[in-house]
Amino acid sequence: MLQNPASNLHQLINVERSEMDILRQIALVLQRGDSSGINELLQQALDNKLGPREILDDGLIAGMNVVGDRYKKHEIFLPEVLLAAKAMHVGMDKLKPLFLKDEVPSRGRVVIGTVQGDIHDIGKNLVAIMLSGAGFEVIDLGKDVPPKKFIETAVEQNAKVIGMSALLTTTMPVMKKVIGELKEKGLSGRIKTVIGGAPVSEEFADHIGADGYGYDSVQAVDCIKRLISAS
Amino acid sequence: MRQFHDRLAAGEVLVADGAMGTMLMERGLKAGNPPESFNMERPDALEEVAREYLDAGADIIQTNTFGASRLKLAQYSLGDMVDQINNIAVLAVRRVVERHAYISGSCGPTGQFLKPYGDVEPAQMLDVFREQIGALVSAGVDLICIETMSDLREATCAVKAAKEFSSIPVMATMTFDHTPKGFYTIMGVTIEEAVKGLEAAGADIVGSNCGNGIENMVLIAREFRKLTELPVLIQSNAGIPELIGDTAVYPETPDFMAEKVEDLLRAGVNIIGGCCGTTPEHIRAIRKVVDAYKHS
Numbered sequence: 001m002l003q004n005p006a007s008n009l010h011q012l013i014n015v016e017r018s019e020m021d022i023l024r025q026i027a028l029v030l031q032r033g034d035s036s037g038i039n040e041l042l043q044q045a046l047d048n049k050l051g052p053r054e055i056l057d058d059g060l061i062a063g064m065n066v067v068g069d070r071y072k073k074h075e076i077f078l079p080e081v082l083l084a085a086k087a088m089h090v091g092m093d094k095l096k097p098l099f100l101k102d103e104v105p106s107r108g109r110v111v112i113g114t115v116q117g118d119i120h121d122i123g124k125n126l127v128a129i130m131l132s133g134a135g136f137e138v139i140d141l142g143k144d145v146p147p148k149k150f151i152e153t154a155v156e157q158n159a160k161v162i163g164m165s166a167l168l169t170t171t172m173p174v175m176k177k178v179i180g181e182l183k184e185k186g187l188s189g190r191i192k193t194v195i196g197g198a199p200v201s202e203e204f205a206d207h208i209g210a211d212g213y214g215y216d217s218v219q220a221v222d223c224i225k226r227l228i229s230a231s
Numbered sequence: 232m233r234q235f236h237d238r239l240a241a242g243e244v245l246v247a248d249g250a251m252g253t254m255l256m257e258r259g260l261k262a263g264n265p266p267e268s269f270n271m272e273r274p275d276a277l278e279e280v281a282r283e284y285l286d287a288g289a290d291i292i293q294t295n296t297f298g299a300s301r302l303k304l305a306q307y308s309l310g311d312m313v314d315q316i317n318n319i320a321v322l323a324v325r326r327v328v329e330r331h332a333y334i335s336g337s338c339g340p341t342g343q344f345l346k347p348y349g350d351v352e353p354a355q356m357l358d359v360f361r362e363q364i365g366a367l368v369s370a371g372v373d374l375i376c377i378e379t380m381s382d383l384r385e386a387t388c389a390v391k392a393a394k395e396f397s398s399i400p401v402m403a404t405m406t407f408d409h410t411p412k413g414f415y416t417i418m419g420v421t422i423e424e425a426v427k428g429l430e431a432a433g434a435d436i437v438g439s440n441c442g443n444g445i446e447n448m449v450l451i452a453r454e455f456r457k458l459t460e461l462p463v464l465i466q467s468n469a470g471i472p473e474l475i476g477d478t479a480v481y482p483e484t485p486d487f488m489a490e491k492v493e494d495l496l497r498a499g500v501n502i503i504g505g506c507c508g509t510t511p512e513h514i515r516a517i518r519k520v521v522d523a524y525k526h527s
Contacts, residue, residue: 076412078381079421084346117262119307122342144263168252168477169472169508171262176477199472199479207474216417 011150022048026059026091031067033083035090042094050181052098056135060091064133069220078126085133092135106137108228111154113141113161120167123197126217127163134221147178154191160223160231163214166197175200176208183209192227196220234433235333235374236398239462241439244521247291247335247466248284249503249514255280260324265307267299270319277323285328287511288518291504292328293337293376294320300363302341302351314366321370335374336367338389345384356385360392368396377403377467378440379506381416383428390400390432402502403429404434404462409447414454422451426458438464441506443471444483445491449510452498462501469508485516491522 020044028038045055067084070076110131114121121143132138139157141149142185150162162182164175175195182188194212195205205213212227214220238245252266258276260269269276281292298304299316311315317336324334338526341359343351364375375393380386386403393401405415405425414422422439429437437459439451448467469481469488488509495503503521505513 001423076419077415079348079419081297082344086347119263119265122340127334141408168262169481170253170256172479173477201471201474204472204474204479 005107006199022050022057023062025056026055027063027066030060030063030084030091031070033080033087035083035087038087038091039094042091046098052095056091056095060088060095061135068134069217081101082126083130088133092132102166107135107225108161109137109139109157109159110161110163110224111141111150111157111159111174112165113137113145113150114143114165114167115171115178116144116146117142117170117174118166118171120197121165123167123217124163124165127165127214127220130217130221131224134225136221136224147174147181150178151187151191153180155187159191159193160228161194163194163196163220163224165195166200167201172197172199172204172219174187175210179209192224192231194220194223194227201223239436240491242523244496244500245290245333246288246514246518246521247464247502248287248289248506249291249509249511250468250507251280251293251295253508253510254283256381265298265304265309266317267297267320268309270295270299270308270316270323271312274319274323277317278327279318281324283329283511284514285332287514289332289504289514291333291335291336291374291502292324293309294324294367294372295337296363296367297337297339297378298342299366300338300341300359302343302359303339315361316358316364317366318370321367321372325371333373334371335376336364336372338363338367338375338377338393339379340381340385345382345388347463347468353388353418353449356388357392360389361395364389364393364396366372368399372399375399375505376464377434380405381420382418383424385414385519386406386425387432390429390434391505394433400435401433402438403432403434404438404440404464404466405429406441407439407447407451409443409450413452414447422454423458430459430461433498434461436462436464436502438466438500438502440466443470444468445488445495447468447490449494449498452495452500456499463494463499463502464502464504466504466506467509468506469513472508483508485510485513488513489516489520492517494525497522 026041114124128138128140166172192211195210196214202213212223301310377389445467469483472479473482
C-alpha cells in the first residue's frame with residue numbers, strides 16, 4: 001500500500017526537529033552542569049533511537065565546546081566548568097557501554113602529570129578533569145613525575161600527547177628534559193608535548209621546543225585537540 | 232610590643248615577610264617534598280628563614296604552615312601530623328622573633344573543592360580549618376593569615392574557623408587574575424565580592440597576595456581601599472617568570488618592587504609583604520620605602 005508522501009515528509013521533519021531539539025537540549029543542560037538532567041535526556045535520546053556517537057558529538061561535546069568558549073571570554077569561571085565536566089562524566093558513563101569495542105569514544109590518550117620535584121597539582125588535576133570531559137582518555141601520573149615515567153607510559157599506552165605541569169621556576173627545566181629525551185629516542189612528532197603552570201609561558205614553551213602551551217585548563221584542552229587533529 | 236590593632240589604627244604601615252619555599256630549598260628541602268615536611272626534619276632552617284626576614288625589617292613573620300591542613304597533608308600521608316607540624320613551625324619562629332615581630336599563622340587552600348564542584352562538605356571544610364588554626368593558636372601565633380584563596384566559600388570557612396579563637400586578628404587574602412573584564416579569582420570571585428564575603432565572615436584585615444606582579448597589585452589595592460574601611464594587606468609576587476638563558480626567573484627586582492611600594496602606600500595599603508619570587512632583599516627594600524614614606 002502506498003503511503004501518503006506528504007504525511008511521510010511531515011513525519012520526517014518532525015523526527016528531525018525533535019532529534020535536533022533533544023541534542024540541543026543535551027548541550028544546554030550540559031552547559032548548566034545539570035547531571036541528573038543529562039541522565040534523563042540521554043535516556044530520552046536513546047529511546048528516540050539516536051546513536052551514541054551522535055549524542056556524544058552533537059550533544060555532549062557540542063555543549064562542552066560552548067562551555068570552553070564562554071570560559072575563555074570570562075563569561076563563566078571554574079565552578080561552571082567543573083559542574084559541566086561532572087555532567088559530561090555522567091553522560092559518558094551512560095554512553096560508553098553502547099559503543100562497540102572497536103569504536104570506543106575516545107579522542108586519543110593523553111599522559112599528564114606534574115613534573116619531577118614539583119608537588120603542585122591543582123592545575124594539573126583541572127586539566128585532567130577537562131580533558132576527560134572533552135572525551136580524551138587521561139592517564140594521570142600524579143605529581144613529582146620523573147621524565148622516564150612520562151615517556152615510558154606514553155609509549156606503553158600508545159598516548160599521542162604528554163601534558164606537563166610545573167608551578168616552580170626550579171622544576172620548569174624538567175619539561176625541557178622530557179622533550180629532549182623524546183627527541184633522542186626519535187619519538188618527537190609521534191608523541192606531542194603540551195606544558196602549563198603559573199610560571200610557564202608561551203615563550204618558555206617555544207624555547208624548550210614544546211608542541212603546545214596551555215595558559216589555563218581550557219586552553220590546554222584546545223591545544224591538545226589541535227595537536228591531535230593535526231597529527 | 233604594642234598591640235597590632237593599635238599600630239594599624241594609628242596609621243602605621245607594617246611590613247610582612249616574603250617567599251618561604253625557595254628559602255627552604257636553599258637550605259636543603261628536597262624538590263618534591265612538601266615544605267611542611269621540613270618542620271620535623273629541620274626546625275633550625277625555619278629559624279634561619281625567620282631570622283633573615285626579621286633582620287630585613289619585617290614586622291610580621293609567617294609560619295611554614297601554608298599547606299598544613301589535614302586535607303592537604305593527607306596527600307603526603309601526613310594527615311595525622313597537623314598538630315605537630317603547626318606547633319613546630321610556630322615555636323621555631325617564636326624562638327627567633329621573641330616579641331620583636333608578630334607571628335602570623337599561614338593557612339592556605341586545602342586543594343580540594345567544596346560541593347557541588349568537588350567532594351568536600353562545608354562542615355568538613357570548617358572542621359579542617361578549625362583543626363589547623365586551633366593548632367596554630369595553641370602554639371601561640373599572634374595573627375592568622377588565610378591566604379591565596381580563590382574560592383570565597385572556602386575562604387569564609389577558614390575565616391569563620393579562625394574567628395572562633397576570638398582574640399586573634401584574622402587576615403584574609405585572595406588571589407586575582409587580570410582579565411579583560413577586570414580582576415577575578417580563578418573561581419570567578421570579584422574584588423567586591425571578596426571584600427563583602429570576607430568582611431561578613433569576620434575578617435579583620437583583607438587583601439590580596441601572589442598574583443601577576445606588583446603593578447597589578449597597585450590596581451587591586453586601590454579597588455580594595457575603595458570598598459572597605461578595614462586595613463588592607465598586599466603581598467605581591469615578583470612578577471611573571473621570564474626566561475634568562477635556560478632558566479625562568481622572577482623578573483621584579485627589589486628596586487623595581489620598592490618603586491611601586493610607594494603607589495601601594497598612596498593607595499592606602501596598611502600591610503605590605505611579598506609572595507613567590509621575593510627574598511629578604513625585597514623585604515629590606517620595601518622596609519626602606521615604608522620608613523621613608525612615614526617620615527615624609
